[in-house]
Amino acid sequence: MAAVKLIGSPISPFVLRTMIALSLKKVEYELLPEKLGEKSELLLKSNPVYKKIPVLIHHDRPICESAVIVEYIDQVWPESGYGAILPADAYHRALHRFWTFYVDDKLFPSLVAIGKAETEEAKAEAVEQFRAGLRLLEEAFVKLSEGKAFFGGDQVGFLDVMLGCFVVWIEAMEEVLSLELLEEATMPALHGWVVSFRAHEAVKEVMPESGKVVEFFKMIRAMRMKAAADAAN
Amino acid sequence: MAAVKLIGSPISPFVLRTMIALSLKKVEYELLPEKLGEKSELLLKSNPVYKKIPVLIHHDRPICESAVIVEYIDQVWPESGYGAILPADAYHRALHRFWTFYVDDKLFPSLVAIGKAETEEAKAEAVEQFRAGLRLLEEAFVKLSEGKAFFGGDQVGFLDVMLGCFVVWIEAMEEVLSLELLEEATMPALHGWVVSFRAHEAVKEVMPESGKVVEFFKMIRAMRMKAAADAAN
Secondary structure, eight states: OOSEEEESOTTSHHHHHHHHHHHHTTOOOEEEOOOTTOOOHHHHHHOTTTOOSOEEEETTEEEESHHHHHHHHHHHSSSSTTOOSSOSSHHHHHHHHHHHHHIIIIIHHHHHHHHHOOSHHHHHHHHHHHHHHHHHHHHHHHHHHTTSSBTTBTSOOHHHHHHHTTHHHHHHHHHHHTOOSSOTTTOHHHHHHHHHHHHSHHHHHHOOOHHHHHHHHHHHHHHHHHHHHHHHO | OOSEEEESOTTSHHHHHHHHHHHHTTOOOEEEOOOTTOOOHHHHHHOTTTOOSOEEEETTEEEESHHHHHHHHHHHSSSSTTOOSSOSSHHHHHHHHHHHHHIIIIIHHHHHHHHHOOSHHHHHHHHHHHHHHHHHHHHHHHHHHTTSSBTTBTSOOHHHHHHHTTHHHHHHHHHHHTOOSSOTTTOHHHHHHHHHHHHSHHHHHHOOOHHHHHHHHHHHHHHHHHHHHHHHO
16 A cells, blocks of 8 residues: 555646645655545545545545645655755745745635636636736746746745646636736746746646646536526526 | 834734744744724735735744744744744644644634624524534544643644634623633533633733723624614615
8 A cells, every 4th residue: 555645636736736746756656536526435534624635645644735735745755856845944935835825815716716707897807816916926936036947946846836736727728718817928937937837847747738627627617607507597 | 123023913813823923932022003994004015915914024024924924933933932833743733734724714704704693593603613613623632632731732832823812702702792602511622722722821921801802892893783784874
């Protein structure tokens, strides 16, 4: 039996975070995917409070919540693979955690709102909110990266992982909805960051294929539209 | 000029978290209270994203979000005062962080909902949600404390700080609304914990007086009721 297991699959950006972290640390693990719309016995037992993926199981003990899991991985395997994920400096660490909080609290909900918008007006509003959030992260990137490739400087750091998990979803939504979310003109630094992030060995290994994310996004959109149409009849 | 400043006042449970942490570490600092309903220039400049208290300013650099601040304090002053706040062990650390996430994500909103409930039915529902949350924390306490006084074992730990900041508010709401929220019969361990937590030297030093919290809660309730009555006319 593997000492490290992960419940979930990389199509979930929250699971992807933990997969990138494990990949950065070169930790071997067994991936236990959940079926869409179902919850396994193991998931219900391992995360009885939220019943959500990802759950990391290490020596039979479950750890839940993606940010908590990534911090755990960084502490348990501090020196392995590409090294530390959290910056060593307390102030930089605080900034990475603050912006991660912002990503989960504001940025991700506005990304979801774009996908769920039922009118052009609602979509335009959600897009503007999302772009405003990214512009804040553009500033944060300039400050934190100090001219280097990542939020973590020369290496992929905590905020790179916590924001980077959405890159392939942002691109899929741009394609399906014919939008430009990560505008090159107003966010040149983040644009460069996406290229560096995607090119990183540890990220490439686990990032889901764009085509699969596009298909998945189309499928959940179709399901939502059908549910709305059924409700209206 | 003080090297450490804190914007906020202990009537805010989120500010109180950071004050308990500073008190545990015996760090001297200057407290810069905000006036109710106003936002100082310093606050707007220091936390432009959320414009909220608390903000810790250390060597002129602002750190925002209570959980981020408490982790920062623990890293910067690891050995001072009563020692570490975060448990050393990665798994225990993950559990403290997970339950802190739960407290902010679910427990605190249900506490707010009790205060805001406009019907007896809505209040009863919010009370039941809040109690259900506390019962989960009762179980977590038994597991984490291992028969000792605190979530952190023999010493006040991260989750003690992050949950303990609400104790005086829970008591004030019990008094004003004639409710029992932290039921002794179903939550004996948490009941004992409250006594130990309140008796801790570092906590006593910064905890706001019960009478003041009761008055403050009555005042914001009166303001809300007046606003609702004005809106109805």
